[in-house]
Amino acid sequence: MSAIARIFRRPVGVVAETRCSREPALSDLPPHDGPAHDGPAPDAPRQHSPAQGDRSRDDGPLLDAYSRAVVGVVEQVSPSVAHIHVARERQSRRVQGSGSGVVVSPDGIILTNNHVIDGAARIDAVINGGRPMRMRVLGRDPDTDLAVLRAETTERLVAARLGNSKSVAPGQVAIAIGNPLGFRSTVTAGIVSAVGRTLRGDGGRLIGDVIQTDAALNPGNSGGPLVSSAGEVIGINTATISGTQGICFSVASNSASYVLGQILQHGRVRRARLGIAGEQVTLPERLRHRAGLDQKSGVLVADVMPDTPAAVAGVRPGDIVVSLDTTVVTGIDDISRALDGSRIGVTVTARLIRDGQIEVIAVVPDERSG
Numbered sequence: 001m002s003a004i005a006r007i008f009r010r011p012v013g014v015v016a017e018t019r020c021s022r023e024p025a026l027s028d029l030p031p032h033d034g035p036a037h038d039g040p041a042p043d044a045p046r047q048h049s050p051a052q053g054d055r056s057r058d059d060g061p062l063l064d065a066y067s068r069a070v071v072g073v074v075e076q077v078s079p080s081v082a083h084i085h086v087a088r089e090r091q092s093r094r095v096q097g098s099g100s101g102v103v104v105s106p107d108g109i110i111l112t113n114n115h116v117i118d119g120a121a122r123i124d125a126v127i128n129g130g131r132p133m134r135m136r137v138l139g140r141d142p143d144t145d146l147a148v149l150r151a152e153t154t155e156r157l158v159a160a161r162l163g164n165s166k167s168v169a170p171g172q173v174a175i176a177i178g179n180p181l182g183f184r185s186t187v188t189a190g191i192v193s194a195v196g197r198t199l200r201g202d203g204g205r206l207i208g209d210v211i212q213t214d215a216a217l218n219p220g221n222s223g224g225p226l227v228s229s230a231g232e233v234i235g236i237n238t239a240t241i242s243g244t245q246g247i248c249f250s251v252a253s254n255s256a257s258y259v260l261g262q263i264l265q266h267g268r269v270r271r272a273r274l275g276i277a278g279e280q281v282t283l284p285e286r287l288r289h290r291a292g293l294d295q296k297s298g299v300l301v302a303d304v305m306p307d308t309p310a311a312v313a314g315v316r317p318g319d320i321v322v323s324l325d326t327t328v329v330t331g332i333d334d335i336s337r338a339l340d341g342s343r344i345g346v347t348v349t350a351r352l353i354r355d356g357q358i359e360v361i362a363v364v365p366d367e368r369s370g
Helices: 003-008 050-080 253-266 285-291 309-313 332-338
Strands: 081-090 093-105 109-112 122-127 133-141 146-151 173-178 186-200 206-213 225-227 232-240 248-252 276-282 297-304 320-324 348-354 357-363
Touching: 050 081, 050 093, 050 173, 050 186, 050 225, 081 109, 093 173, 093 232, 109 253, 122 146, 133 253, 146 253, 173 206, 173 232, 186 232, 186 248, 206 232, 206 253, 206 332, 232 253, 248 253, 276 320, 276 332, 285 357, 297 309, 297 332, 309 357, 320 332
Parallel strands: none
Antiparallel strands: 081 093, 081 122, 093 109, 109 146, 122 133, 133 146, 173 186, 173 225, 186 206, 206 248, 225 232, 232 248, 276 297, 297 320, 320 348, 348 357
16 A cells, blocks of 8 residues: 555544644643552663554654645645635624635636525625635525635636535545635544534525535635535535534535536426325334334324415325335435435325325426416
8 A cells, every 4th residue: 555545534623724733731641550669761762663663753754745745735726716705694794704705617607605605695706815805606506505606807816626525435635725814715624423424504494415524624615615625526515513513514525416417407406296284103013014014113194285286186184205206204204315306296105004005106396486
């Protein structure tokens, strides 16, 4: 295994702007239960085993390789990172805010978070230390906390590459670039802690395929890129959990690519709807056995809105939805995930429990408004 491969397997955290150090405190030292005179005298030379000696000799080149990799990625991607300034009108006064974004097309297309630009009266961005550019909102998707902007400029901008987030694996290097607390072009690095997480968006809908990382994120990092060691954007940084350290989240690049394509094509992200209101309910074991189901819950239909696909198909209040096509439905979020734009106008087979028996109904979802 090469030196660079070995260091990429290590969970190392790096902060590029500042490096803090301190002398170890007594509380940092391991407990010592033996007599005070045990061990070598203070002036005795330290003995190294052959393995320890090899490791100490190897650490320098390994860390150099890691540093070179991070520096290379930063030099490649930083020219594509935008420092976004937002002005909002609140109670007859202007409130300033800021965030980050990443250029994904040379003609000025920028991805950022919806919450960064939500309610903005004016949006400007500084890219690669240049002059401020006016931004125009092409579309927003609160369900994934993503927004697409276009810079009003004739300049050709340096664009970052969107990678394939399906190839991202826990343990690989993750580098976050952004403008936390107004400090431009701040770099933090760590690892991918987990993939395939879900995160509750501002609209109440679950954002799927979220990447968890320990690369430090702070206010102002939102909307900036999470980058792989290959210099590809694998996520758009979106959130941290308040009161914790090292638990940060990014919307995966494949989700960002889908939202980007939908907004450029339609000006919005198209999603389907059935027209029901419901809640998750536990399925009694006797009912599950009778219906031949393994799942422990489903969605109880509380209301069916008139003149909607569900009403036309004959769905009734009191029905329990247990699947849509091949998607097992155990809660409301399963229905939301199943009803993407590809289901609009396409017949979907819904399996319901009605009066203790399985009913199969064909329903044709239409497009969700708003």
